[in-house]
Amino acid sequence: MTTDANRSGEIDPPARLMMGPGPINAYPRVLRAMSAQLLGQFDREFTDLMNETMALYRGVFRTSNRQTFLIDGTARAGIEAALVSLIEPGDRVLVPIFGRFGHLLVEIAGRCDAEVHTLETDWGTIFDQDRLAAAVDRVQPKLLAVCHGDTSTTMAQPLDRIGRHCRDCGVLVYVDSTATLGGMALPADDWALDVVSAGLQKCLGGPSGSAPITVSDRAAAVIRGRRHVEQGLAGPGAGPGPRPETGLRIRSNYFDLAMLMDYWGGERLNHHTESGTMLYGARECARLVLEEGLEARCRRHEIAGRALRAGLGAMGLALYGDPDHRMANVTGIWIPDGVDGEAVRGRMIRDFSIEIGTSFGPLKGRIWRIGTMGYNAARPPVLTTLAALGACLAAEGARIDPVAAIPAAAAVFERLPGEAPP
Amino acid sequence: MTTDANRSGEIDPPARLMMGPGPINAYPRVLRAMSAQLLGQFDREFTDLMNETMALYRGVFRTSNRQTFLIDGTARAGIEAALVSLIEPGDRVLVPIFGRFGHLLVEIAGRCDAEVHTLETDWGTIFDQDRLAAAVDRVQPKLLAVCHGDTSTTMAQPLDRIGRHCRDCGVLVYVDSTATLGGMALPADDWALDVVSAGLQKCLGGPSGSAPITVSDRAAAVIRGRRHVEQGLAGPGAGPGPRPETGLRIRSNYFDLAMLMDYWGGERLNHHTESGTMLYGARECARLVLEEGLEARCRRHEIAGRALRAGLGAMGLALYGDPDHRMANVTGIWIPDGVDGEAVRGRMIRDFSIEIGTSFGPLKGRIWRIGTMGYNAARPPVLTTLAALGACLAAEGARIDPVAAIPAAAAVFERLPGEAPP
Numbered sequence: 001m002t003t004d005a006n007r008s009g010e011i012d013p014p015a016r017l018m019m020g021p022g023p024i025n026a027y028p029r030v031l032r033a034m035s036a037q038l039l040g041q042f043d044r045e046f047t048d049l050m051n052e053t054m055a056l057y058r059g060v061f062r063t064s065n066r067q068t069f070l071i072d073g074t075a076r077a078g079i080e081a082a083l084v085s086l087i088e089p090g091d092r093v094l095v096p097i098f099g100r101f102g103h104l105l106v107e108i109a110g111r112c113d114a115e116v117h118t119l120e121t122d123w124g125t126i127f128d129q130d131r132l133a134a135a136v137d138r139v140q141p142k143l144l145a146v147c148h149g150d151t152s153t154t155m156a157q158p159l160d161r162i163g164r165h166c167r168d169c170g171v172l173v174y175v176d177s178t179a180t181l182g183g184m185a186l187p188a189d190d191w192a193l194d195v196v197s198a199g200l201q202k203c204l205g206g207p208s209g210s211a212p213i214t215v216s217d218r219a220a221a222v223i224r225g226r227r228h229v230e231q232g233l234a235g236p237g238a239g240p241g242p243r244p245e246t247g248l249r250i251r252s253n254y255f256d257l258a259m260l261m262d263y264w265g266g267e268r269l270n271h272h273t274e275s276g277t278m279l280y281g282a283r284e285c286a287r288l289v290l291e292e293g294l295e296a297r298c299r300r301h302e303i304a305g306r307a308l309r310a311g312l313g314a315m316g317l318a319l320y321g322d323p324d325h326r327m328a329n330v331t332g333i334w335i336p337d338g339v340d341g342e343a344v345r346g347r348m349i350r351d352f353s354i355e356i357g358t359s360f361g362p363l364k365g366r367i368w369r370i371g372t373m374g375y376n377a378a379r380p381p382v383l384t385t386l387a388a389l390g391a392c393l394a395a396e397g398a399r400i401d402p403v404a405a406i407p408a409a410a411a412v413f414e415r416l417p418g419e420a421p422p
Numbered sequence: 423m424t425t426d427a428n429r430s431g432e433i434d435p436p437a438r439l440m441m442g443p444g445p446i447n448a449y450p451r452v453l454r455a456m457s458a459q460l461l462g463q464f465d466r467e468f469t470d471l472m473n474e475t476m477a478l479y480r481g482v483f484r485t486s487n488r489q490t491f492l493i494d495g496t497a498r499a500g501i502e503a504a505l506v507s508l509i510e511p512g513d514r515v516l517v518p519i520f521g522r523f524g525h526l527l528v529e530i531a532g533r534c535d536a537e538v539h540t541l542e543t544d545w546g547t548i549f550d551q552d553r554l555a556a557a558v559d560r561v562q563p564k565l566l567a568v569c570h571g572d573t574s575t576t577m578a579q580p581l582d583r584i585g586r587h588c589r590d591c592g593v594l595v596y597v598d599s600t601a602t603l604g605g606m607a608l609p610a611d612d613w614a615l616d617v618v619s620a621g622l623q624k625c626l627g628g629p630s631g632s633a634p635i636t637v638s639d640r641a642a643a644v645i646r647g648r649r650h651v652e653q654g655l656a657g658p659g660a661g662p663g664p665r666p667e668t669g670l671r672i673r674s675n676y677f678d679l680a681m682l683m684d685y686w687g688g689e690r691l692n693h694h695t696e697s698g699t700m701l702y703g704a705r706e707c708a709r710l711v712l713e714e715g716l717e718a719r720c721r722r723h724e725i726a727g728r729a730l731r732a733g734l735g736a737m738g739l740a741l742y743g744d745p746d747h748r749m750a751n752v753t754g755i756w757i758p759d760g761v762d763g764e765a766v767r768g769r770m771i772r773d774f775s776i777e778i779g780t781s782f783g784p785l786k787g788r789i790w791r792i793g794t795m796g797y798n799a800a801r802p803p804v805l806t807t808l809a810a811l812g813a814c815l816a817a818e819g820a821r822i823d824p825v826a827a828i829p830a831a832a833a834v835f836e837r838l839p840g841e842a843p844p
Contacts, residue, residue: 008474008709011455011702014467023460023695033433034699035457038445038629040777045436052430072631073495073676074694080676107652108675201695207460209494209631209697230529251673253530254495254502270782272496273445273623275631277456277703280433287430355462360692 016349017376019385020357021151021330021369022179023201023208024376026281030206033284038276042268046276050264053279056286057212060204061196062187062294067215069264070282071255072275075178075199078211080108081255082174082195085223086143088248089113094141096120096127098157099150100360101176109145112251117141123153123362124321124332133165143172149180151202152360154332154369155325156184163192172219178202181212182289183301183329183373194219203301203329204285205374210278212286215257226250227258229269301328303412304377308370311386311409315393316400320367329373332359334366339398341365347395352388379413438771439798441807442779443573443752443791444601445623445630446798448703452628455706460698464690468698472686475701478708479634482626483618484609484716489637491686492704493677494697497600497621500633502530503677504596504617507645508565510670511535516563518542518549520579521572522782523598531567534673539563545575545784546743546754555587565594571602573624574782576754576791577747578606585614594641600624603634604711605723605751605795616641625723625751626707627796632700634708637679648672649680651691723750725834726799730792733808733831737815738822742789751795754781756788761820763787769817774810801835 018024039046050069057068071078083105087093093114095105098121109116117139121127136144144166149156159175166173174195177186181196183203188196197213200206215223226247250256254272262269289297305328309319312333320332335341341358345368348354357369372382386409390402440446461468472491479490493500505527509515515536517527520543531538539561543549558566566588571578581597588595596617599608603618605625610618619635622628637645648669672678676694684691711719727750731741734755742754757763763780767790770776779791794804808831812824 008471008478008705011458011471011706013458013461013471015459016461016465018460018462020462023462023698026460026699031457031459031699035453036433036435037437037453038440038448038623039435039438040440040442040445043438043771043777049430049433049435056430073499074697076694077495077676080674084674104652104675111671111673111675199695201460207697207699208695209700230526249533251533252502252506253526253533254499254677272498273621273630275496275629275700276445277448277453277629277699278631278697281699283430284433349465355465 014353017354017381017384019370019372019376019381020355021371022373024205024371024374026207027205027284027288027375029288030281030284034277034281036280041274047268049279049283050274053283053286054264056283056290057214059290060182060212060286060294061214063189063214065188065214065216067220067261069213069260070279071197071211071213071260072272072278073211074208075197075201075211077255078197078199078213079105079176080252081211081257081260082197082213083108083145084112084252084255085226085250085257086172086174086195086219087112087114090115091143092117092139092141093143093145094119094135094139095145096132096135096157098126098153098155099123099147100152101147101150105145105147105176124155126155126157126322126325129158129161132162136166136169136171141171143174145174146176148175148177148186149184149327149330151179151327151330151369152363153321154327154330155321156180156327158325159193160191167192172222179330180327182285182297183377184327185298188214200282200285203373205288206281206285210275210282212282220261223257224261230259230271298328301373301377304372304382305329305331307409307412308372308382308386310412311382311405314404314408315386315390315402329377330369330371332367332369335368336398336400339393339396341368344392344396347392348388351392354385354388356385356389379410383409436775439774439776439803439806441792441794441798441803442777443793444795446627446793446796448629449627449707449710449797451710452703452706456699456703458702463696469690471701471705472696475705475708476686478705478712479636481712482604482634482708482716483636485611485636487610487636487638489642489683491635491682492701493619493633493635493682494694494700495633496630497619497623497633499677500619500621500635501527501598502674503679503682504619504635505530505567506534506674506677507648507672507679508594508596508617508641509534509536512537513565514539514561514563515565515567516541516557516561517567518554518557518579520548520575520577521545521569522574523569523572527567527569527598546577548577548579548744548747551580551583554584558588558591558593563593565596567596568598570597570599570608571606571749571752573601573749573752573791574785575743576749576752577743578602578749580747581615582613589614594644601752602749604719605799606749607720610636622704622707625795627710628703628707632697632704634704642683645679646683652681720750723795723799726794726804727751727753729831729834730794730804730808732834733804733827736826736830737808737812737824751799752791752793754789754791757790758820758822761815761818763790766814766818769814770810773814776807776810778807778811801832805831
C-alpha cells in the first residue's frame with residue numbers, strides 16, 4: 001500500500017506541443033475558465049450557464065435542436081449515450097466501417113444487442129453516399145450510425161446527402177463527430193442528422209471529459225418513448241413524479257438521454273451532478289468557436305492541414321489515404337522504408353517536446369498521424385513540427401529533404417484566407 | 423437558433439459558500455492543478471501521473487488493490503461501472519435501501535437485468551449489520567450493493583462487519599462511498615469491501631466529473647472473466663490482440679472495467695481518452711487527503727459536523743434522523759413549523775451568498791441539509807453559516823435563538839483535536 005503523499009509532487013506537466021490526433025494543447029482561455037470556483041448544480045447562476053452552453057452548442061452544431069447539451073464523460077460517453085438511448089435489443093443498425101471508430105460503433109451497438117449490419121471499405125478510403133443510400137434501402141435499419149472523421153485512417157466521410165435520404169425513409173442517423181466538430185463543416189440541420197456527438201479534445205481545443213451532443217426532435221420523441229423516472233425521486237411534493245412507463249427502459253441510467261433531457265430541461269429533475277469544471281471548459285470552447293465564426297474556423301483548419309501536407313510532400317514524404325477525402329485536421333504519413341517510426345517519435349519528444357501520433361490496428365508501425373487542430377491549427381505549430389520532423393528524420397538517416405518543407409508550408413499560409421484554394 | 427457568441431460572457435461565477443450536500447467549494451489547490459496544460463494520453467509523463475494517481479487512491483481507499491483508478495464521469499458513472507461490470511442478467515443482487523441512493527442502486531441493477539432483492543428501512547434510520555448478514559444468508563446473492571453515506575437522509579450505514587461476513591459466504595460487496603470518502607473512515611481492505619467507488623465533489627473537495635474506484639483481486643477476477651478486446655484494436659503488431667471470449671460480454675463499453683483495467687494497466691490498451699484535467703484534479707484531491715492524513719481528516723469532519731449540530735441545537739432547531747448514525751459531513755434539520763424552507767434558502771443565497779441544501783422525495787420541503795466537508799469542514803464556514811441561518815430564520819419570523827448558536831459551535835472547535843469527544 002502506498003500512502004506516501006510525498007511520492008508525487010505538484011502538478012507540473014512539461015510544455016509539449018501536441019501535434020497528434022488528439023488530445024492537443026487546450027486553449028489557454030479554456031484552462032483559465034476551468035479554474036473558476038464551482039457552483040451548486042441547481043443554483044440559478046449555474047443553470048443559467050447550462051442554458052447558455054446549450055445555446056452556444058446549437059451554434060456549433062448548426063442546429064435549432066432544443067435538446068443540445070453535454071454528457072459528463074469523454075467523447076466515447078457521448079457515442080454510448082446516443083446508441084444505448086436509441087437502440088432497443090433486436091433493432092437493426094447499419095454501420096459503415098472505414099476505420100477503427102466504425103468498429104467501435106459496431107461494438108457498442110452490439111453491446112446494446114442490436115442486429116448490426118456493416119459495410120466495410122479499405123482503410124484509407126470512404127463510402128460513396130449512393131452506396132450508403134443503397135445499403136439503407138436494402139437493410140432498412142432503424143438507425144444508421146457513422147463516423148464523420150475517423151482519426152485512425154484520417155479520412156472524412158461525406159455526409160451532406162445521406163441524412164436527407166434517411167429522413168425520407170424514416171431511418172434515424174447518428175454521427176460521431178468527435179474528431180471534426182469545430183474544425184470541419186457539419187451542419188446538423190442542413191444535413192438532416194438526428195443525433196451528433198463530439199468531444200472537446202480535438203478541434204474544439206479543450207480537455208477530454210465532456211461530450212457535446214445534439215438530438216433532433218424526432219430522435220428525442222423516440223427516446224422520450226422510453227422515459228422512466230428514477231426510483232427514489234418521487235414523493236410528496238416531488239414535482240412531476242413518476243409517469244407511466246412506456247417503451248422499453250434504456251439499459252443505462254447514466255447514459256439515459258430521456259433523463260438527461262429532464263435534467264437539462266425546465267424540469268431540472270435530479271440525475272448526476274453536472275461537472276461544473278467541465279461545463280466551464282465546454283462553454284469556453286464553444287465561445288471560442290463562435291467568436292471566430294464557424295466558417296473562418298473551418299477555413300483555418302483547412303489551411304493548416306494543407307500547409308502541413310505541402311511541407312511533408314516537399315520533404316519527400318508520402319501521404320496516406322484517399323487525397324480527396326482527407327480530414328482537414330489529421331494527416332497520415334507513410335513511415336519511409338528503413339525508418340523506425342517509434343525512434344522518430346521518441347526523438348521528437350526528447351529533442352523538441354513535440355508529440356506526433358502513432359496508429360492502430362492494421363496501420364500500426366506503418367503511418368504517423370499529425371494533427372493540426374484547435375489552438376494548434378496555426379502557422380507556428382505547423383512550421384515548428386515540420387522543422388523538427390525534418391531534423392529527426394535526417395538524424396535517423398532517412399533520405400528526405402528537410403530544408404524544402406518550411407517554404408512550401410509557409411507559402412500556403414501566406415495566401416490570404418479569402419484566397420485559400422477551394 | 424442562437425449563434426450570438428456575445429450573449430454569454432467570460433466565466434465569472436459569484437463567490438458562494440457552498441454548504442449543501444455537495445458539490446461544495448473546491449480546494450483552490452485542486453482548481454489550480456486543473457488549469458495545467460494537457461498531455462497526450464500515452465505520453466510517459468502522463469502515464470506516470472496516472473500511476474501516481476492509482477497509488478494515491480490506494481492510500482485514500484486504504485487498500486492494496488492493484489485495480490484502483492478513475493472512471494471518467496461523475497460519481498454515478500462509478501456506480502454504474504461497478505454494477506454493469508459485476509452483474510450478468512439474472513444475477514441475484516441484494517440492496518439495502520435507507521434513502522434515495524439505495525433506490526439508485528436498485529434502479530441501475532435493474533437496468534442490468536439483475537434479480538434485485540431489497541431490504542428497506544425508514545428514512546432516517548440504518549440497518550443493523552446482523553440484519554444485513556441474515557438477509558445475505560437468506561437471499562444468497564452474487565452481490566451486496568450498499569451505500570455508505572446516503573446524503574438524502576444524512577445517515578451513514580455501518581459497514582465494518584458485513585464485508586467480512588460476505589467474504590466468508592462468497593458474496594461480493596459493492597459500496598457507494600460518494601458522499602463519505604475522505605471524510606469518514608472506510609478502510610476497504612480492513613472491512614473486506616470488494617468494490618468501492620466515489621466522486622470528488624463531497625469530502626474530497628474537487629469538482630464532480632471523476633469517480634475514483636477500487637476493485638479487489640477477487641472482484642477483478644470475476645470481471646476479467648468477461649474480458650473482450652475491442653474490435654478495431656487488433657491487427658498486425660497490435661500488441662496482445664484479441665483473446666478468446668469467455669464470460670458474457672459486459673453490456674457497456676464505456677463502463678467495461680475489464681477494458682479500463684487494460685487501459686490503466688501495463689497493457690495501456692486504448693479505450694477512452696482519459697480526461698487530463700479531471701485526472702489532475704483527482705490527483706490533487708488525493709494528495710490533499712494524504713498530506714493531512716486520513717485520520718486527522720476524518721476527525722476534522724467529525725468536529726465540524728459536531729460543531730454545526732451544536733450550533734443548530736442551541737438555536738432551537740431539531741435535527742433529523744437517528745443521532746447515532748449520522749454522517750459526519752451532512753446534517754439534516756427539520757424545517758420549523760410555519761417556516762417556508764425555500765424562502766429561507768433564497769434569503770441565504772441573496773443576503774449571504776450561502777447555499778444550503780433542500781431535499782428529495784419524502785423529505786422534500788421538510789428538512790434542509792447542510793454539508794460540512796472538504797474545504798468547508800472548518801470553523802469559519804460553519805460559524806458563518808450558523809450566523810447567516812440564524813439571521814434568515816429571524817427575518818422569516820421563526821421562533822429560534824440566533825445568538826446562542828455561535829458560542830455553542832465555537833466551543834466544539836475550541837477543544838483540541840485530541841480532546842474531541844469519542
